Amino acid sequence: MMVFQAAVLVLSFLFMGQSQAQAQESTQMTMDILKDKIKADKKLIVATNMNLTDAEAKNFWPLYDGYQKELEQINQRLLAMIKSYADAYNAGKGEISNDTAKKLLADALAGEESEVKLRQSYAAKLGKVLPATKVARYLQIENKIRAIVKFELAAQIPLVN
Amino acid sequence: MLLFTRLLVLGMVLCAMPVIGMGQDVSPSTDPAAGGSQTNMDIFIQKIKADKKLLVATNMDLNDAEGKKFWPLYDAYQKDLQQINQRLGKTIKAYADAYNQGKGTISHDTAKKLLHDALSVEEAEVKLKRTYAEKIGKVLPATKTTRYIQIENKIRAVIKMELAQDIPLVE
Numbered sequence: 001m002m003v004f005q006a007a008v009l010v011l012s013f014l015f016m017g018q019s020q021a022q023a024q025e026s027t028q029m030t031m032d033i034l035k036d037k038i039k040a041d042k043k044l045i046v047a048t049n050m051n052l053t054d055a056e057a058k059n060f061w062p063l064y065d066g067y068q069k070e071l072e073q074i075n076q077r078l079l080a081m082i083k084s085y086a087d088a089y090n091a092g093k094g095e096i097s098n099d100t101a102k103k104l105l106a107d108a109l110a111g112e113e114s115e116v117k118l119r120q121s122y123a124a125k126l127g128k129v130l131p132a133t134k135v136a137r138y139l140q141i142e143n144k145i146r147a148i149v150k151f152e153l154a155a156q157i158p159l160v161n
Numbered sequence: 162m163l164l165f166t167r168l169l170v171l172g173m174v175l176c177a178m179p180v181i182g183m184g185q186d187v188s189p190s191t192d193p194a195a196g197g198s199q200t201n202m203d204i205f206i207q208k209i210k211a212d213k214k215l216l217v218a219t220n221m222d223l224n225d226a227e228g229k230k231f232w233p234l235y236d237a238y239q240k241d242l243q244q245i246n247q248r249l250g251k252t253i254k255a256y257a258d259a260y261n262q263g264k265g266t267i268s269h270d271t272a273k274k275l276l277h278d279a280l281s282v283e284e285a286e287v288k289l290k291r292t293y294a295e296k297i298g299k300v301l302p303a304t305k306t307t308r309y310i311q312i313e314n315k316i317r318a319v320i321k322m323e324l325a326q327d328i329p330l331v332e
Contacts, residue, residue, distance in 0.1 A: 095304075096304060098302050098303040099303070101307040102298070102303035102306075102307075105307045105310060109291050109294060112287045112290070113291070116280075116284050119283070120284070123280060127273070131269050132269040132270070132276065133266075133267060133268075133332065134331075135273075135276060136272040136275060136276040136331040137332075139276060139279075140330050140331060141330065143321075143325060144325040144326075147318075147321045147322045147324070147325035150318045150321060150322075154318035154319070155315075155318075157311070159220065159308050159311050160304050160305075160308040161308070
């Protein structure tokens with residue numbers, strides 16, 4: 001991993017997926033602790049910004065946890081894809097084959113589609129248990145966090161050659 | 162407009178929305194007496210479009226044969242993307258109006274409609290990207306198709322970041 005360390009780290013930290021490339025156990029443990037902290041930090045951000053009543057919270061948090069779990073699967077796919085690109089990019093010294101590019105693009109588009117579908121699915125679920133203003137507010141918070149992640153990735157991932 | 166002026170400008174400028182077809186909804190001024198600022202906005206938007214095209218051109222390293230096939234698809238993609246941007250601009254404008262009118266709060270009905278519109282725009286954007294990735298994939302090598310979509314993604318990530326920073330949470 002020469003060029004892509006930053007992007008993979010951004011993903012590993014922000015997306016909270018299972019780490020696949022940690023060779024050393026101590027590093028793995030540190031990563032796990034860090035991921036737990038990021039998960040907790042995100043939940044705290046949501047909690048402090050949602051102003052939920054007790055009744056709303058009772059319905060909201062199980063759905064939140066369900067959403068994060070499914071989002072984590074999408075993030076893991078994204079992480080795996082970026083790692084594939086990083087490996088190919090580094091092996092080819094900055095160049096990748098057309099076959100690899102085709103597969104990566106297909107994976108990236110499929111990931112984006114899954115993300116949009118998941119958001120729609122949870123917007124509908126949340127809409128059944130929370131007032132529309134709070135559903136919109138929650139999805140805005142998720143979007144803001146996602147925008148930062150996407151921005152960081154866009155800044156870190158080099159263009160295909 | 163109390164709070165959303167910068168946001169509306171962002172919506173129009175960063176999304177490079179065309180003035181034609183946008184009607185009076187999100188124009189900076191609809192007052193005939195303020196036609197000068199409308200003209201300036203037109204010129205500004207044209208410049209942003211040209212800047213984007215130059216950015217793509219200088220980063221794509223297309224040969225003549227590739228360029229001949231790519232640019233018509235690029236132009237068509239930008240045209241379709243513009244329609245999505247207009248919908249996004251209208252959604253932001255509707256939120257800004259409701260937010261300002263309600264002094265920071267909006268009704269549940271408005272929130273429901275805005276969320277629905279925002280999700281529809283996202284879905285349309287992803288579908289459009291797939292459509293053009295496939296079209297471009299038929300005329301360019303996969304590496305160049307991927308590179309182009311990456312460039313679009315980078316530009317979009319900057320826009321989304323700006324919007325995320327500037328749009329206040331629903332109350």
